[in-house]
Structure formats: structure tokens, C-alpha cells
Amino acid sequence: MASATNGSSNGAAKSRFDPHFTEHVVNLMSPDTKPRHREILSSLIRHMHDFCRDVELTQDEWIIGVNYVNAIGGAYKKNRNEAWRVCDILGIESLVDEINHKIATEEGLEPTSSTILGPFWSPETPFRENGDSVVLNMPADGQLTWFHGVVRDVETGQGIPNAVFDMWQASTNGKYDVFDPENQTRHNLRGKFKTDAEGRYAFYCLKPTEYAIDTSGPSADLLRIMGRHPNRPAHIHIMVTHPDYVGVTAQLYPNDDPWLETDVACAVKEDLLLNFKPTKEDKNPECTLDCEYNVRLISRKYKPDAEMLKTNANIVGGK
Amino acid sequence: MASATNGSSNGAAKSRFDPHFTEHVVNLMSPDTKPRHREILSSLIRHMHDFCRDVELTQDEWIIGVNYVNAIGGAYKKNRNEAWRVCDILGIESLVDEINHKIATEEGLEPTSSTILGPFWSPETPFRENGDSVVLNMPADGQLTWFHGVVRDVETGQGIPNAVFDMWQASTNGKYDVFDPENQTRHNLRGKFKTDAEGRYAFYCLKPTEYAIDTSGPSADLLRIMGRHPNRPAHIHIMVTHPDYVGVTAQLYPNDDPWLETDVACAVKEDLLLNFKPTKEDKNPECTLDCEYNVRLISRKYKPDAEMLKTNANIVGGK
Secondary structure: EEOOOOOOOOOOOOOOOOOOOHHHHHHOOOOOHHHHHHHHHHHHHHHHHHHHHHHOOOOOHHHHHHHHHHHHOOOOOOOOOOHHHHHHHHHHHHHHHHHOOOOOOOOOOOOOOOOOOOOOOOOOOOEEEOEEOOOOOOOOOEEEEEEEEEEEEOOOOEOOOOOOEEEEEEOOOOHHHHOOOOOOOOOOOOOEOOOOOOEEEEEEEOOOEEEEOOOOOHHHHHHHHHHHOOOOOOOOEEEEOOOOOEEEEEEEEOOOOOOOOOOOOOOOOOHHHEEOEOOOOOOOOOOOOOEEEEEEEEEEEEEEEEEEEOOOOOOOOOO | HHHHOOOHHHHHHHOOOOOOHHHHOOOOOOOOOOOOHHHHHHHHHHHHHHHHHHHOOOOOHHHHHHHHHHHHOOOOOOOOHHHHHHHHHOHOOOOOOOOHOOOOOOOOOOOOOOOOOOOOOOOOOOOOOOEOEEEEOOOOOOOEEEEEEEEEEOOOOOOOOOOOEEHHHHHHOOOOOOOOOOOOOOOEEEEEEEOOOOOEEEEEEEEEOOOOOOOOOOHHHHHHHOOOOOOOOOOOOEEEEEEEEEEEEEEEEEEOOOOOOOOOOOOOEHEEEEEEEEEOOOOOOOOOOEOOOEEEEEEEEHHOOOOOOOHHHHOOOOO
């Protein structure tokens, strides 16, 4: 039971509210509660209580929150994971990604930053040859790009042979192949490439196009309240793996994109920017742009338990 | 865009994660965001991020949380407000109630503690005469009680005439009148009483019976994970009002109830306990118990904007 003083203030320095209430709730957990459950729920209870006290949440505001949480689940359906969207808007998916993938060598050398996987990775993407094109269906407004680089060991700087550079991107209409069967054949704008003896990969793709997330439902209501737009910067997804290294999953963004600073999913990091340069020398006359991006991988010895792939997209379906 | 260092640690003392990320997300809010929205959402974002960092939430755990939030809304239906139930279990409804009703005189004198309203208050409860019984349908296992007391000014100690003492309680089967039409007529175990010239009220009611909340759905899953039972201690609801005083809404609990310390809704406070004493002297031979409870009210001058009634039960329907 929470303590209540009768006729005298409790003298708590920090808060005028019962200083024992939060610990009372935490301590309702059974001694048999699994340690990780206890750790997570204790922290959640403490932070939620501190939030209520910090803003002195009114009952009307609390009821708005209760109704909002109910509405999130009410909007859930196949290919629409509303709680996931809300997490993206609040930066939670991006933060959890950082928490799980932040890693550095003893000297503080960091591999290419991880960022959110998104729901559109496919385990069935075919391998292609270096120099091939992933553009199976060229849109009229597409800008064909020669995309190339080296996958290096972050400590030695040496190229890593036989790394897998898996990439996927939306077409210029903002849609991925599986959601756009009228315009795109399966595996359009997707490909896996194996790095050569010097760690090099290369292919043709499109300069990516920015798109907005769906602007209906509770997640969009949240954006409106915050005065935020629904746009993601244009991006190319990559997942780079090698058995001897910790894999990197990231999104790469053109450095001239207007939404870099205000990405609705809060998933842009400085080392993930791309510089698309005009080219007139490419052997393919349709190709007008050149883009080089080098990836840094860190030895698996720094995280022996790292999974090869980040595949939560498969667990929950699309959003 | 969140900053990412390339090849050197950022030197943040407290966290190994990007020390600028949370403020980046907060600052995505537009300058036009309403100040209260900004205050609430900034605090929510900071606390949710701190929670994720404090427990180093894994991606699998985060996805469990995403699915759980979706499931809460999926369980919502008429007379079942799942997000509200989860808030009760986490102590959030009780805390918000304290935040909104904590009040004291300049000398630190406090009125009777507020506690959660619950969903079963009725605006249609009839006035009855002091000395009447609210027991319209006597259950076989009921214990008739002479319930009486004085409503006093917390500063002067004087009885307050013409205060309204509104009470409601479940029957011995744990059900309120509206959900138990086979056994209970409308307004059974409900009544409003006006205090007399000395501030006294009195009526016959039942000694209340403890009951469990529904043990299905996501809220019950949460209880199971925490190793907690679903029981509320027995209680009588009261709502005491007077135009010159700040109203008090509370639940009163028998001091011998087994669930006082572990109330599933975390809503017990020390000054809300009742002492039921055996009696053989009552004028009504069926009456076996006597219970006295005195209420302390605080002058409205300490909270001139206080609403007369706490009626959020009407806003959202039952839970």
C-alpha cells in the first residue's frame, strides 16, 4: 500500500507527491519474476511515473493517452504496423538500432553506422555479377547511376574479398517491387554482389527518390500535433556481410536530399551520405551519375555472438 | 540528422550512445507546436529513450513491445478499455489521480486522500435519507453494516452541513447493479446522503467483498509476467462534495482485507482504511457490523478551479 500522510507534508525534496509510490509498484513484482523482465519493467515503471510527475499529467490528458494507445492497436492490420510507425516517429526504432549495433575497436575505430532495416528487405534477392544492373524496369524519370566502392576492414584498411553487398531500393514512385506489380518485376532494384579480391563491388542502380509515409491513422495524428512532415529522405538500403566480420545494415542517403535533417524516422547518420556526381565517361550511355561508397566492417572478434543478418522484417511483416 | 563519429569515440561520460540523438528527435517538433504538447511529448521522448538506453533494449525485446502495444488496442471493445487496465496495473491511473488531487493547507493539513474513480460511478444515483439502507437486494452472504461518520473541515475540525456523501459498491458477487440485472435492481448499493447540521451522515450498506479483474487479454499477460495476482481489495466508493470545498473521490477498504498491500490497481492509501466492528445493539436486528468513517474536506479557496465532480468514467465508458 502506498503511504499517505495525514495532516503533515512528507518533506520529500524533489517532488510534492508520495516518494514511495513508484517503488511500491515496482516491488509488487513477484520474487519469481525473470530477472530480465524485472529489469525492463522496473525501468519502464520508473520512467513512466517520472514522466507523469514531470509534466504533472492531468486526468484529461491521461485519458487522451489511454485512447491513443487503444487507437494504435485498432489501426494495426496486415502491412500496417501502427506501433512500429509511432516508434519510428519518436526515434525509438533508430535508437534501439544504435543500442544493438554500436561497436568500436579498442582504439575507438567504428565500422559503418547501422541504421534501421525497414520492412522491405527480402531473403530471396538473387546474386548478380559485379557490373550488372539492378534496374530491370527503367522508369521514365529514373537517373541511372554507376554505384561502386570497396568494403574494407576498419582496422587494417584492407579490402575484404567475398563480402556480400546486398542492396534494395524503391523506384521513383516510392514503391518497392512487391508492392508495385504493375510497374516492377520481382527483384527489380534488388541485388546481391560479392566483392572481388580487392573488396570491390559495382553495379548500376537508380539515384533514389524520397517518399512520404502513409498520412492516415494515429501515427499521422502524432506527426500533425508535432508539426512534422511525413517524409523520408531518399535512400538505398544495404546489408553487408562476411563470416569473419560483424554485418552492417544501413540506409545510404544522397547528400543533397532536402529531408536529411528532418527524416520522419530519425534514421540519418553523417557517415551514411552519398555524393552523386554527373558522369559523361560511363560505358553505358544511359548512365548519367557516378556514386562511390566505401563500407567499413569490424572483425567478428569484437562481437562473437553477432547474428549474420538483421532480419526482424521477417518477424512482424511490413509496416 | 544525428551525429555519428567516424573512427573515434565521442567521449560522452554517461552513455556510450550518441549523446545528441534524443535532443535531435525532440527538436524535430515545429516551433508552432502548442506549448503543452511540446512539454508532454518532449518529456515522453526523453523518458522513453532513457528507458531504452538504461536497459539496453534488444531488437527482439523492442518488437515484443511493439506487438504488445498493438495487442492492447486490439483487445479494446465496449466495456473493456485495455490500455486503461494496463495503466492500472502499472500504477499510472493511481499516480495521475494523486498528481491531480494532492492538496494541503498552508500548514500542511491534508484532506482525505483521493484515489481512482473507477468506471462504475453513476450520475443518476438517487438521494436517500440518513438512516436509510442502500441494500435493495440482500445477498445471502451479505453482512449488513451501519455505516456512519462526520464530514469535517480539515482546518477547523467543524462538521460541514449539506455536504453530499455519494457512495456505491459491488455486491458480494463482485458485480455492480448495472452489470448484474438478474440479482440487483437499479441503484442497489448506491445512494447519495446529505450531511445534517453537524456534518453527520449514516446509512446501512454491505461490508464490501474483494474481487478479481478480468484475467484474459494483454493486461492479464502483463500480470502473469510480473507474478502478480488480479485482485482488488474490497472497497466502498465515495464521492463527497460541497460547493465551498474541494470534492474528494476515494475508495474505502476494510482494514482486514488480504489484498491491501498488493492491490492490482495500486490504489490503497493509509487514511482510507475502515474498521468494521461487530455490533449487537443496532436497532435493525439484521445488522451485525458497525463502521465509522470521517471525511476531511479542504476549502475551495485552496483550489478555486477544482471541478465539483471527477467524472472521467463518463468520458470513456467502462473498462
